[in-house]
């Protein structure tokens with residue numbers, strides 16, 4: 166390692182004398198007991214995303230140990246360093262609000278500290294996109310290792326797991342079908358081990374999409390967090406990171422190309438993945454100067470079948486997908502739809518990795534194209550006078566009878582208004598109504614929370630109503646289900662048409678024709694727009710991160726990233 170730009174010589178602190186900087190740096194790191202031999206090796210950074218607040222990352226210390234073993238066996242020097250970590254249930258106001266901060270932390274720490282390559286340890290929903298966004302911007306060779314899914318739990322002989330079953334049982338509790346004692350017992354079983362949510366939520370989606378993007382060694386997306394296989398994969402990841410350090414590549418821009426994003430979008434459609442996946446992919450791509458075309462995503466969906474039988478679209482858990490072979494058999498089945506010469510982090514193309522897969526065996530989780538879960542992809546992109554810059558619906562998890570529906574709007578001004586009135590006996594709502602929530606987008610909420618899964622009003626639940634058309638500029642957990650239109654853009658807080666909808670307006674959803682419209686005239690729309698006033702600023706948004714967020718967050722089609730973090734076009 167004699168190149169001045171590698172190892173300990175990389176990114177020297179500026180004292181005005183490079184040799185002095187190196188001498189001082191070595192003196193300090195030697196204070197931790199390193200020898201000159203160790204310090205002369207390629208350095209592999211490891212992001213330590215452990216936190217006592219993040220159950221999904223509970224195994225990170227053991228993963229780091231395995232990654233370090235792989236790095237040292239391959240002749241490198243591992244150096245772990247902390248980054249922000251985010252758990253879905255422990256981030257106020259919402260984890261999405263923190264994602265861009267984590268990406269900035271990752272980018273700057275990877276760039277500021279000497280490392281020839283970096284292993285990114287992600288898992289819980291926002292961590293994988295944040296790490297990939299940061300790594301894409303930093304430009305250092307990077308490889309992804311995920312913590313892996315949790316194992317399923319069991320309640321009265323039934324398998325269950327976070328978080329599709331969380332919602333299902335909570336719905337039963339709200340409807341009075343189960344009591345407080347039983348819901349408490351269920352809480353003990355929903356997260357039975359460390360690891361990420363075990364259904365096709367955002368974490369599973371981003372893990373599989375990360376593998377399809379080429380940023381992870383083959384086979385890594387679906388291995389449960391607590392299995393020995395996971396730690397073996399981590400060891401191999403460490404060894405591969407040393408190879409990448411020695412060869413100075415591939416860098417993220419060589420792996421996450423336009424072709425790789427097309428592959429990721431195809432896989433996202435074929436797994437019935439989380440709607441969050443499209444927002445995150447747009448943000449990651451934006452860091453590399455690539456624009457995700459939502460209409461292309463829709464076209465991919467029309468030509469891609471859902472092949473993975475996992476909750477919430479199907480029946481199984483990630484543990485089952487691992488036993489069925491993980492992402493590999495899915496990629497093989499999708500071969501005709503993929504760009505096979507896209508490069509991956511192991512230096513092989515996606516097609517070469519598929520060719521290296523073991524022979525197929527009989528299983529019932531990853532379907533063949535002649536026996537799909539759904540004839541089209543999981544998501545559709547909508548447009549119309551309510552969402553001129555597009556909206557998204559996960560139609561594979563919707564009620565078929567509601568995919569063409571016209572109903573009267575019941576409008577909630579924001580999340581607080583929803584909480585205050587949704588269960589009121591006075592609410593003028595029936596099973597055909599369309600629930601609309603405003604001001605829950607990137608700027609409006611802020612942070613575009615997963616509040617798009619508007620609850621069914623209690624009085625309708627009691628009458629047996631299980632689903633209604635619901636519309637917002639918010640996001641939805643990938644573990645949720647229902648006829649739910651999300652990511653309406655432009656968002657209502659900046660004056661998008663969603664802000665102009667009033668109680669009693671008729672709204673028409675037509676998924677087959679990809680349209681979402683409020684049935685009022687252009688003149689009426691213009692009149693309402695002239696009278697519209699923006700919502701008041703959020704408390705605290707005059708300073709700090711909140712101000713940065715409000716001033717610079719862009720809209721869902723661009724990934725709800727900060728505008729200044731996107732790649733600067735030459």
Ligand code: FES
Pocket residue numbers: 221252253254288289290327328360361362366368
């Ligand atoms: Fe972490 Fe679901 S809460 S993956």
